[in-house]
Amino acid sequence: xxxxxxxxxxxxxxxxxxxxxxxxxxxxxxxxxxxxxxxxxxxxxxxxxxxxxxxxxxxxxxxxxxxxxxxxxxxxxxxxxxxxxxxxxxxxxxxxxxxxxxxxxxxxxxxxxxxxxxxxxxxxxxxxxxxxxxxxxxxxxxxxxxxxxxxxxxxxxxxxxxxxxxxxxxxxxxxxxxxxxxxxxxxxxxxxxxxxxxxxxxxxxxxxxxxxxxxxxxxxxxxxxxxxxxxxxxxxxxxxxxxxxxxxxxxxxxxxxxxxxxxxxxxxxxxxxxxxxxxxxxxxxxxxxxxxxxxxxxxxxxxxxxxxxxxxxxxxxxxxxxxxxxxxxxxxxxxxxxxxxxxxxxxxxxxxxxxxxxxxxxxxxxxxxxxxxxxxxxxxxxxxxxxxxxxxxxxxxxxxxxxxxxxxxxxxxxxxxxxxxxxxxxxxxxxxxxxxxxxxxxxxxxxxxxxxxxxxxxxxxxxxxxxxxxxxxxxxxxxxxxxxxxxxxxxxxxxxxxxxxxxxxxxxxxxxxxxxxxxxxxxxxxxxxxxxxxxxxxxxxxxxxxxxxxxxxxxxxxxxxxxxxxxxxxxxxxxxxxxxxxxxxxxxxxxxxxxxxxxxxx
Amino acid sequence: xxxxxxxxxxxxxxxxxxxxxxxxxxxxxxxxxxxxxxxxxxxxxxxxxxxxxxxxxxxxxxxxxxxxxxxxxxxxxxxxxxxxxxxxxxxxxxxxxxxxxxxxxxxxxxxxxxxxxxxxxxxxxxxxxxxxxxxxxxxxxxxxxxxxxxxxxxxxxxxxxxxxxxxxxxxxxxxxxxxxxxxx
Numbered sequence: 001x002x003x004x005x006x007x008x009x010x011x012x013x014x015x016x017x018x019x020x021x022x023x024x025x026x027x028x029x030x031x032x033x034x035x036x037x038x039x040x041x042x043x044x045x046x047x048x049x050x051x052x053x054x055x056x057x058x059x060x061x062x063x064x065x066x067x068x069x070x071x072x073x074x075x076x077x078x079x080x081x082x083x084x085x086x087x088x089x090x091x092x093x094x095x096x097x098x099x100x101x102x103x104x105x106x107x108x109x110x111x112x113x114x115x116x117x118x119x120x121x122x123x124x125x126x127x128x129x130x131x132x133x134x135x136x137x138x139x140x141x142x143x144x145x146x147x148x149x150x151x152x153x154x155x156x157x158x159x160x161x162x163x164x165x166x167x168x169x170x171x172x173x174x175x176x177x178x179x180x181x182x183x184x185x186x187x188x189x190x191x192x193x194x195x196x197x198x199x200x201x202x203x204x205x206x207x208x209x210x211x212x213x214x215x216x217x218x219x220x221x222x223x224x225x226x227x228x229x230x231x232x233x234x235x236x237x238x239x240x241x242x243x244x245x246x247x248x249x250x251x252x253x254x255x256x257x258x259x260x261x262x263x264x265x266x267x268x269x270x271x272x273x274x275x276x277x278x279x280x281x282x283x284x285x286x287x288x289x290x291x292x293x294x295x296x297x298x299x300x301x302x303x304x305x306x307x308x309x310x311x312x313x314x315x316x317x318x319x320x321x322x323x324x325x326x327x328x329x330x331x332x333x334x335x336x337x338x339x340x341x342x343x344x345x346x347x348x349x350x351x352x353x354x355x356x357x358x359x360x361x362x363x364x365x366x367x368x369x370x371x372x373x374x375x376x377x378x379x380x381x382x383x384x385x386x387x388x389x390x391x392x393x394x395x396x397x398x399x400x401x402x403x404x405x406x407x408x409x410x411x412x413x414x415x416x417x418x419x420x421x422x423x424x425x426x427x428x429x430x431x432x433x434x435x436x437x438x439x440x441x442x443x444x445x446x447x448x449x450x451x452x453x454x455x456x457x458x459x460x461x462x463x464x465x466x467x468x469x470x471x472x473x474x475x476x477x478x479x480x481x482x483x484x485x486x487x488x489x490x491x492x493x494x495x496x497x498x499x500x501x502x503x504x505x506x507x508x509x510x511x512x513x514x515x516x517x518x519x520x521x522x523x524x525x526x527x528x529x530x531x532x533x534x535x536x537x538x539x540x541x542x543x544x545x546x547x548x549x550x551x552x553x554x555x556x557x558x559x560x561x562x563x564x565x566x567x568x569x570x571x572x573x574x575x576x577x578x579x580x581x582x583x584x585x586x587x588x589x590x591x592x593x594x595x596x597x598x599x600x601x602x
Numbered sequence: 603x604x605x606x607x608x609x610x611x612x613x614x615x616x617x618x619x620x621x622x623x624x625x626x627x628x629x630x631x632x633x634x635x636x637x638x639x640x641x642x643x644x645x646x647x648x649x650x651x652x653x654x655x656x657x658x659x660x661x662x663x664x665x666x667x668x669x670x671x672x673x674x675x676x677x678x679x680x681x682x683x684x685x686x687x688x689x690x691x692x693x694x695x696x697x698x699x700x701x702x703x704x705x706x707x708x709x710x711x712x713x714x715x716x717x718x719x720x721x722x723x724x725x726x727x728x729x730x731x732x733x734x735x736x737x738x739x740x741x742x743x744x745x746x747x748x749x750x751x752x753x754x755x756x757x758x759x760x761x762x763x764x765x766x767x768x769x770x771x772x773x774x775x776x777x778x779x780x781x782x783x784x785x786x
Contacts, residue, residue, distance in 0.1 A: 002633060003633075004626070004629050004630055004633055004639065006643075029645055030645060032645075033645075113644070114645070136664075137640075137664070137666075166642060166666055166667065169642065169643045169644070169645050170640060170641060170642050170643075170666035171625075171626070171629055171639070171640070171641040171642075171643065172638075172639065172640050172641075172666075173632075173633050173638055173639050242665070242666070245664045245665045245666070246664075246665040246667065248664045248665070249663055249664045249665040250665075250669075321667065322665055322667050322668075322669045323669050323670055326669065340669070340670040340671040340689070341670060342670040342689050342690075343689055345685060345686045347652065347653025347686055348616055348651065348652050348653045348682075349652055350617065350650040350651055350652035351650060351651040351652070352650065352651075353618075353650060353651070380650065383650060458650075565651055581728045581729065
């Protein structure tokens with residue numbers, strides 16, 4: 001039976017088929033659908049499995065790891081920058097190892113399409129000294145989950161599976177395999193020299209880790225394979241991941257399949273020792289194609305024979321698009337050929353949805369504090385950039401710590417600048433909390449606006465700790481955001497409705513004044529549900545689209561300052577119209593128009 | 603269509619238009635015909651009203667991406683998609699573009715245009731622009747007919763929307779409106 005599956009669904013299916021008992025994650029593109037699909041499959045197949053969204057990747061990692069320490073098969077999934085957050089337990093877990101199979105899925109985003117960086121998670125595996133598998137397709141991603149569990153249990157070591165966007169978000173007809181329930185019971189054997197190792201024991205664990213790696217570099221099941229074994233020759237191609245999938249297709253098209261040997265590296269780290277020796281004996285020159293860092297190349301360690309990222313034959317920046325690979329292959333094989341490159345045509349920039357509460361909050365922030373520094377964060381509201389209400393975006397949670405940093409940098413100036421930080425509710429729970437505690441302790445004058453839409457919107461509306469329900473829809477304890485903020489030591493905590501523009505501006509001005517007067521952070525929770533959240537529990541603010549009267553003279557203030565996709569400027573720029581298909585009827589544009597030409601009470 | 607069927611289709615539009623839905627319908631139609639299928643989709647930030655493109659490859663392929671100059675068919679749910687994604691087509695390929703200037707031909711015989719916004723509105727569901735264009739693409743007299751027919755797509759829809767008869771009926775109307783507008 002073959003079923004159409006997204007790469008991330010195929011990975012989830014792999015976890016289900018191979019007896020995974022606990023799976024955790026924090027959402028992030030391109031990894032989000034792994035846990036969401038697993039939750040749906042678990043329910044559909046009535047499998048007994050703990051599936052949860054954790055507050056962040058570090059917490060997710062530690063929960064799943066403890067399950068594996070207890071002998072169960074467990075997995076944690078995240079995007080590549082999420083692995084940065086989980087890097088602390090990752091480095092340590094590599095030393096301590098595991099009992100049950102423990103799979104760390106870290107999805108990379110060469111391009112980048114939806115990320116801050118193009119970092120290569122395989123390098124994190126190398127730094128941690130754990131093996132990493134690099135799937136070329138959804139089908140292989142599923143197979144590699146099985147392989148990863150076996151490898152992990154064979155050597156008692158965490159194993160990374162590193163898909164990329166083009167694997168996660170490809171769909172393919174997938175052959176399903178049977179589910180194999182393991183029926184294991186958790187067992188935790190006390191062993192302080194391992195599970196609570198002091199530095200002296202860590203030294204021994206490090207030695208054991210090196211021994212494991214040497215054996216894994218000879219593990220047959222993950223060894224590189226020549227995909228066209230009938231071919232020999234002085235030149236050869238070594239490739240991995242989806243770049244290999246592009247390369248195979250292009251080689252067939254160019255007629256290179258029967259003349260140029262091609263090897264697939266399935267485990268880029270540790271690279272198999274015999275393979276390195278075999279390449280040295282069999283080929284005078286090698287082309288290495290991999291994303292994103294040249295780490296296979298690095299382990300081959302022969303820069304005179306290897307064309308790749310070091311030699312400049314393969315670009316070091318950006319996704320290896322098939323057009324680029326065709327070009328690289330033509331050069332390597334000595335063919336002169338002009339490869340058609342796609343023209344660089346700018347597409348539409350992403351924007352907040354029509355009626356999004358974030359847009360209304362940003363408009364009010366600009367009105368209340370027009371000269372402030374606006375620090376912001378990771379989420380849909382990063383798109384506040386379009387409104388000129390976002391000056392900085394660094395990483396999860398940084399809006400608050402950067403706001404503190406700007407305050408400290410400017411505080412001794414004659415006219416210190418106001419600082420207004422914006423952060424979503426999910427991001428606040430993820431990494432904003434410690435920064436807020438720090439800001440309270442250090443008496444930072446700033447206003448923090450928590451854009452509380454009660455969901456993790458950008459990644460597909462996963463629940464937050466405030467939601468009160470979990471990945472499988474099960475009821476959970478809802479965490480109260482106001483209590484939490486007060487518990488951090490914030491005096492000024494006010495909840496506002498973003499759609500009531502004047503009232504929100506007033507609250508923001510009060511917050512600014514309070515912060516200046518008391519030398520303390522003030523917090524405004526701007527609360528309204530995400531309009532595209534199908535499971536929203538808060539009441540959505542919708543109504544009939546407003547009407548534009550003859551008073552409108554096409555001044556463009558609403559289009560520039562409010563940037564709602566439902567407001568459309570006429571071709572002759574004489575007036576605006578409302579796109580009734582897109583409009584949610586939130587009515588904020590009526591409060592925005594300086595000429596009162598838009599009537600929201602239609 | 604036989605085991606040697608190989609077809610590459612680019613579908614483009616903006617976030618929220620249902621580019622992924624059309625891609626999925628075509629991919630499922632391929633599976634029902636026993637054909638291997640690979641698609642590549644846009645997720646994440648770009649889905650918030652930004653340009654969205656998906657690649658659909660039916661037949662013996664390993665890469666999920668279509669190279670510039672290799673697509674057989676381009677379906678553009680926005681008129682701007684013609685300029686942005688026309689480069690994907692090979693010389694014998696064809697495009698169907700949603701353009702309110704209707705059937706007016708601007709770039710040679712292989713570029714067809716239809717006013718899918720209006721057709722969707724008329725069919726009673728202004729959000730069904732994606733299905734109107736898909737319906738038009740199923741015209742079997744196209745320069746390179748798609749690997750599947752209206753019946754194939756309707757079978758997929760019937761299975762997907764079995765619990766939603768009203769939506770199924772609206773979807774059928776949108777498909778039919780697109781096909782009727784394009785068919786000679």
